[in-house]
Amino acid sequence: MKTKVWTLCFLLVFTACKDKEYLRIEVEKESGSMVSMRNFSRASYKESGELEWKLKGAESYIFPKENKTIVYGFEFNQFEKGKVTSLMTGNRGEINHQTKTVVLEGKVRLRTNDGKFIESESLTYNLEEKTLSSEADVLVYSDGTTIRGKGLRADKSLNKFTIIQPKAVTVGGSNPLKEKP
Template sequence: MRSKVWTLCFLLALSFCKDKEYLRIEVEKESGSMVSMRNFSRSSYKETGELEWRLKGDESYIFPKENKTIVYGFAFSQFEKGKSTSMMTGDRGEINHKTKTVILEGKVRLKTNDGKFIETESLTYNLDEKTLSSEVDVLVYSDGTTIRGKGLRADKSINKFTILQPKAVTTGGSNPLKEKP
């Protein structure tokens, strides 16, 4: 009788236990990756322990042989003195670790903490040179002025930028191209 009660208790306990729910990517957007994961997050810290940058993504695919990582739902934040200085987002980001470039595609947005931003469908960020470039249509907003055009060359903080083929300029603030004291 006692063994039947223990067996019943054991079966009841098992019925209430749940396995951990792991999210597996059933239909991969990228084939050939060695590792694929959801809700990807990676951070980098300076030697002083200060947060330098944080990368988040909905899905991530790592290709060790090609030395690249592809991130869907790309969100990259840079920090200085514990505060965010810029946020760059896009539908898809391809990080080439060998050439140290990030190519963003689809609804690309870069916003700095001082209110400047870029919108485009494709943007390349060179990690070594800390420069941005694009060959497609762009919109740049800086200090009350909006510039639309095709092609862009800029520094990461958008303090210095060139629109290769300007199409329209709307002013509303001071001149963003003037020298700052």
């Protein structure tokens, strides 16, 4: 009987001590960060408790000394009265907390809830002034009209925008530059 118990214990120990397969973490994309996280998420609420914005990222790197955060797989939703007003995405976003700017790079897209959108390879969003700017090639779609060009200055809702060097305009729908009532 004792032999059977010892044999059973011996088998249990060896089956429980199998080599475990560990997930290999890829090399970090940014060096020198104090904190790095995967599946990053952060939200901001107004004093009234209403959701203001939500930021998600596949990876984030926090640099407290430089007062910046770098987010890969950048996804930024802005809310008003509980509804999404805009979605901004990019491959990489660098948030400078001191200057309150976000510099997005790589397949940058901004879509508003009323169907307007911007595509570019880089875009800067000023969080205080709520303005967008770019020196890169841009495509802006608004109310049936598509404008391609280089350089952009716009408000976050895309109600007012300027293409610095327009290259092509495809008109459909109404005039996107008209004053809103």
